[in-house]
Amino acid sequence: MMVVSRRQMIKGVIAAGAVAASAGSLFLGSAVAAPAPGTAERLLTLTVNGQKRRVDVLPQETLVQTLRTKLGLTGTKIGCDRGECGACTVLVDDVATYACSELTHRLRGRRITTIEGLEGPHGQLHKVQKAFIAELAPQCGYCTPGQVMAAVALLKANPHPTVEEVRRAMSGNLCRCGAYDHYLKGVMRAAEEV
Amino acid sequence: MAYRLIGKDFLPPDVVAKVTGRAKYAEDFRVDGMLHAKLLTSPLPHARVTSIDASRALRIPGVVAILTADEVPQEPAGNPILTNEPTFVGAPVLAVAAIDELTAAEAVDAITVVWEPLPFSFDPLASLSPSGVTARSDGNVGGVGVEVKTVTWEAGDFAGGDARLPSGKMGESWQFGDLDGGFANAKLVLEESFVTASMPHHTMETRSALAYWRNGKCFVHGSSQSHTFIIPRLARYIGVEPENLVFIGEFCGGGFGSKGGAYPLMALPAHLAKKTGRPVMMRISRAEEYFLGSGRHGFQGKLKIGFAADGRITALDVRLIQDQGGVIGATDYRSAGEGLAVVYQPLAMRWSGLPVFTNTPPCGPMRGPGQNQMAAAIEPLIDKAARQLGIDRVAIRAVNAPAVQSTFGPKSEPMSSCYLKEALDKGAKAFGWEARALRSGQRRGSKVIGIGVGQAFHSAGFNGFDGLLRITPDGKLHVHSGVGNLGTYSYAGTSRVAAELLNYAWDRVVIEHGDSRRALPWNSVQAGSNTTFTEARTNYVAAMDIRRKLLAIAAKDLGGAPDDYDLGAEQVVAKADPAKVLTFAQAARRAVQLGGAFSGQDLPSDIHAITRQAATAIAGTGLIGVAKDNLPKNGLVPGFCAAFVEIELDVETGQVTILDHLASCDVGIVVHPQSIDTQIKGGSLMGIGMARFERRVYDPRIGLPANVGLTQAKPPSWLDGAASSVAATVDAPEMQNPMGVKGVGEPPTGATAAAVLCAISDAMGGHLFNRVPVAIDMIINALAHQAPPHRPLQVHTV
Numbered sequence: 001m002m003v004v005s006r007r008q009m010i011k012g013v014i015a016a017g018a019v020a021a022s023a024g025s026l027f028l029g030s031a032v033a034a035p036a037p038g039t040a041e042r043l044l045t046l047t048v049n050g051q052k053r054r055v056d057v058l059p060q061e062t063l064v065q066t067l068r069t070k071l072g073l074t075g076t077k078i079g080c081d082r083g084e085c086g087a088c089t090v091l092v093d094d095v096a097t098y099a100c101s102e103l104t105h106r107l108r109g110r111r112i113t114t115i116e117g118l119e120g121p122h123g124q125l126h127k128v129q130k131a132f133i134a135e136l137a138p139q140c141g142y143c144t145p146g147q148v149m150a151a152v153a154l155l156k157a158n159p160h161p162t163v164e165e166v167r168r169a170m171s172g173n174l175c176r177c178g179a180y181d182h183y184l185k186g187v188m189r190a191a192e193e194v
Numbered sequence: 195m196a197y198r199l200i201g202k203d204f205l206p207p208d209v210v211a212k213v214t215g216r217a218k219y220a221e222d223f224r225v226d227g228m229l230h231a232k233l234l235t236s237p238l239p240h241a242r243v244t245s246i247d248a249s250r251a252l253r254i255p256g257v258v259a260i261l262t263a264d265e266v267p268q269e270p271a272g273n274p275i276l277t278n279e280p281t282f283v284g285a286p287v288l289a290v291a292a293i294d295e296l297t298a299a300e301a302v303d304a305i306t307v308v309w310e311p312l313p314f315s316f317d318p319l320a321s322l323s324p325s326g327v328t329a330r331s332d333g334n335v336g337g338v339g340v341e342v343k344t345v346t347w348e349a350g351d352f353a354g355g356d357a358r359l360p361s362g363k364m365g366e367s368w369q370f371g372d373l374d375g376g377f378a379n380a381k382l383v384l385e386e387s388f389v390t391a392s393m394p395h396h397t398m399e400t401r402s403a404l405a406y407w408r409n410g411k412c413f414v415h416g417s418s419q420s421h422t423f424i425i426p427r428l429a430r431y432i433g434v435e436p437e438n439l440v441f442i443g444e445f446c447g448g449g450f451g452s453k454g455g456a457y458p459l460m461a462l463p464a465h466l467a468k469k470t471g472r473p474v475m476m477r478i479s480r481a482e483e484y485f486l487g488s489g490r491h492g493f494q495g496k497l498k499i500g501f502a503a504d505g506r507i508t509a510l511d512v513r514l515i516q517d518q519g520g521v522i523g524a525t526d527y528r529s530a531g532e533g534l535a536v537v538y539q540p541l542a543m544r545w546s547g548l549p550v551f552t553n554t555p556p557c558g559p560m561r562g563p564g565q566n567q568m569a570a571a572i573e574p575l576i577d578k579a580a581r582q583l584g585i586d587r588v589a590i591r592a593v594n595a596p597a598v599q600s601t602f603g604p605k606s607e608p609m610s611s612c613y614l615k616e617a618l619d620k621g622a623k624a625f626g627w628e629a630r631a632l633r634s635g636q637r638r639g640s641k642v643i644g645i646g647v648g649q650a651f652h653s654a655g656f657n658g659f660d661g662l663l664r665i666t667p668d669g670k671l672h673v674h675s676g677v678g679n680l681g682t683y684s685y686a687g688t689s690r691v692a693a694e695l696l697n698y699a700w701d702r703v704v705i706e707h708g709d710s711r712r713a714l715p716w717n718s719v720q721a722g723s724n725t726t727f728t729e730a731r732t733n734y735v736a737a738m739d740i741r742r743k744l745l746a747i748a749a750k751d752l753g754g755a756p757d758d759y760d761l762g763a764e765q766v767v768a769k770a771d772p773a774k775v776l777t778f779a780q781a782a783r784r785a786v787q788l789g790g791a792f793s794g795q796d797l798p799s800d801i802h803a804i805t806r807q808a809a810t811a812i813a814g815t816g817l818i819g820v821a822k823d824n825l826p827k828n829g830l831v832p833g834f835c836a837a838f839v840e841i842e843l844d845v846e847t848g849q850v851t852i853l854d855h856l857a858s859c860d861v862g863i864v865v866h867p868q869s870i871d872t873q874i875k876g877g878s879l880m881g882i883g884m885a886r887f888e889r890r891v892y893d894p895r896i897g898l899p900a901n902v903g904l905t906q907a908k909p910p911s912w913l914d915g916a917a918s919s920v921a922a923t924v925d926a927p928e929m930q931n932p933m934g935v936k937g938v939g940e941p942p943t944g945a946t947a948a949a950v951l952c953a954i955s956d957a958m959g960g961h962l963f964n965r966v967p968v969a970i971d972m973i974i975n976a977l978a979h980q981a982p983p984h985r986p987l988q989v990h991t992v
Contacts, residue, residue, distance in 0.1 A: 068222075074215070074221075074222035075215020075216065077447075078221070079398050080480040080903065081479065081480060082480065084480075084904040084905050085398065085904055114215070115214065115215035116214075118214075125214070129213040129214060133205065133210060136206075136683070136868040136872060137872075138212040139681035139872060140398065140399070140445070140448040140449075140680065140681030141211075141445060141447065141681060142219060142397075142399040142447030143398050144212045145213075167913060168912075168913070170912050171911050171913050173912070174904060174909060174911060175398070176396060176398045177872075177876045178875065178876035178915070179872055179875075179876055180879065181872070181915070181919055182871075
């Protein structure tokens with residue numbers, strides 16, 4: 001017989017070079033009875049999609065948690081929650097950033113743009129979104145918001161990229177459907193738009 | 195035949211939501227009072243839970259309930275919702291519901307489980323040996339229709355050594371033709387043992403689910419390829435009548451077979467919701483998805499193939515051991531045999547197979563289940579034969595390829611459209627095969643050119659499901675689609691069949707899908723490359739029903755007989771007098787007045803109960819077309835792909851760069867050109883992952899997995915595909931479909947995997963690895979004439 005607690009086993013598994021089944025970010029919903037020391041939320045102001053948003057944030061809270069659970073911005077997806085897939089890509093000061101790998105409290109004063117913030121004031125789609133539609137770039141669509149944001153960031157930094165530059169710049173965004181060729185055509189098409 | 199809509203690109207209604215982030219997947223929904231579930235999963239590859247002490251966890255503020263295996267239905271040796279005898283690391287043992295995830299996770303940590311560790315096995319062949327360990331306490335062999343039992347082979351069966359598949363007795367077999375004569379008369383006989391690795395699906399969206407109960411109905415938001423097809427089984431897993439299950443799944447973030455049918459885990463939040471009386475959200479992490487998200491079955495196998503001088507296969511003998519994982523999975527080993535019989539049309543053939551459990555995660559169908567592993571295993575051997583017989587590598591495939599009306603297998607089953615030869619021919623021409631083949635083996639610095647061709651098959655269509663259409667009094671056509679939305683847009687493409695046949699402008703069509711409350715008919719599983727063929731037929735029969743009713747209403751109101759009328763643009767027009775018209779909107783209003791079959795009050799007796807429920811829900815709201823697909827279908831509808839690649843292999847680093855790729859597919863009439871292009875290319879990329887990277891790796895001593903995350907698992911990235919990829923289609927109609935269409939989602943994966951493997955072999959002077967994937971270290975070892983670090987037929991290795 002062998003008696004192990006969950007935590008002991010996780011330690012053992014990590015030591016063995018594997019990944020624990022339940023390791024991943026955890027979402028808080030409404031407040032728990034009494035927060036443990038060091039886990040209290042702090043009120044801070046974030047600039048998200050051009051708006052100032054006041055939000056209570058835990059010290060260990062990542063941006064993707066804040067966006068999805070506290071600000072209701074579920075367009076930013078969680079694919080891996082460990083900086084491997086790019087599904088949660090947003091812009092921080094116009095730079096493509098994995099929202100799963102940024103602590104929210106470090107983003108005070110920074111400009112955060114999510115997929116919800118791309119459309120114009122009258123709902124006009126961004127040229128990357130239009131180009132992705134024209135090329136039928138998404139398949140299942142789960143990685144698409146991240147691909148859109150990565151492409152937007154690329155075109156801000158490099159408005160007329162080569163095919164090779166697009167492939168390299170976008171390579172942090174996985175697509176299991178393998179729709180890269182259509183995303184590539186979409187980025188090249190968007191680059192031609194004014 | 196020229197179509198107005200079929201064969202033209204269009205804007206599928208769900209694509210804007212995908213690029214704006216408005217598309218809501220299961221985990222994006224919130225319900226008031228929602229609890230969060232966390233799983234306690236097995237840290238051991240095989241164990242028995244002897245006790246669970248949750249008292250400390252239940253005292254944590256915010257913890258609401260704990261659900262154990264004793265409270266949920268159990269499937270014998272099947273994939274469990276929760277289990278007390280986990281047969282793989284990561285198997286769910288219990289679940290906690292709490293007011294938030296942090297509290298739920300804290301509770302999971304506070305639970306003490308006493309485990310009795312049990313012996314574990316990672317290698318089917320080792321398990322079959324006289325000293326073997328059985329991966330389950332009830333046996334080491336079992337499968338769909340195969341009783342769970344322990345099979346032990348004799349020491350003598352293993353006498354052929356490490357590199358040969360042992361000769362023990364297989365569980366199932368079939369045979370046709372004169373096998374011995376075929377080998378005796380062959381000009382060349384090849385015999386090789388091989389391994390194809392099992393690999394995880396790793397869909398981008400994990401299988402999170404949300405469930406709640408209201409007024410006796412269970413509402414489930416889940417991630418599923420299929421819609422109505424999963425209802426009966428999911429209802430059984432939950433313990434609710436199918437008519438009281440409301441499934442909501444407008445989007446599915448990738449399935450590739452792993453979310454084709456109902457899967458037990460999706461039922462878990464419904465059980466917790468019932469127990470707590472509150473909605474429950476279960477978010478599945480990426481790491482949990484590795485264990486619970488299914489995978490492709492691995493094979494250990496042996497092929498013996500006899501060739502005539504012209505390359506024709508005179509005899510083929512295949513033995514397949516299927517790695518089941520820890521529970522009963524799919525029937526890949528059977529479809530692999532069927533695929534060989536279809537693609538190579540051997541004059542004589544024997545297939546035998548045995549599904550063997552290992553203490554690895556559950557497997558199920560994955561994009562071309564069976565056929566594609568087989569393509570990866572056999573195609574390099576076809577190249578070897580071509581080289582030894584002095585035949586061109588495309589020619590040897592063409593000489594064996596089936597033709598229209600060919601039969602296959604031990605029962606000489608019929609097939610309809612078979613244009614593999616044409617796909618090979620068209621692909622070879624477009625790729626410039628002859629000119630490129632001259633470059634084979636050319637070296638520039640440390641880089642060597644390799645050229646490869648590969649081919650694969652999957653059946654491409656079912657029958658017998660239902661169609662449901664409605665014209666509402668505003669004149670719009672509503673296509674009720676229960677097929678699901680896995681990302682191919684085929685739910686929309688097949689809806690265009692109804693619009694085509696009823697003369698509708700596409701912007702006057704509404705597709706009702708994604709939510710049981712939208713009245714969805716009994717449609718097929720959205721898997722197996724079958725949606726296009728199958729749902730074109732269901733929408734065809736429903737359109738014919740609505741057409742008949744439109745003509746009947748016109749005759750009733752305007753005089754004459756139904757045959758005196760025809761369909762114009764949203765109106766019924768008298769053939770003799772074009773001024774005599776009844777608009778579809780008027781007809782819909784009349785249908786409501788007339789009632790009966792016109793408006794869905796009287797329904798055909800042969801439709802499925804789910805269609806009956808759907809049609810009843812919309813009865814009286816318009817003109818209803820509803821019918822079961824009773825169109826004739828006699829035999830298999832095959833889909834084929836021939837793929838071509840040119841690679842550059844760096845002999846110093848082992849790196850393989852795919853320079854060019856072309857996939858030429860037999861797809862019937864193309865429904866949606868953009869979609870077929872992206873399906874062929876996406877499927878091909880998955881084949882590149884299969885050929886080069888993807889496998890489950892386990893440490894056989896401690897029983898733990900080593901490549902759980904995406905970085906280690908290595909699904910192909912933007913940089914792993916070909917610099918240039920082209921999709922081509924044969925465009926010959928499928929005769930068992932009234933629109934001439936069929937599917938092709940799966941063959942590009944196997945064909946491209948095979949082409950890449952053949953190109954690697956070509957660049958290495960014909961070296962055979964007999965193992966998939968061919969990883970970089972294998973290439974380096976082979977070039978350095980060093981033995982690989984594993985035994986030839988060992989599995990789950992690095």
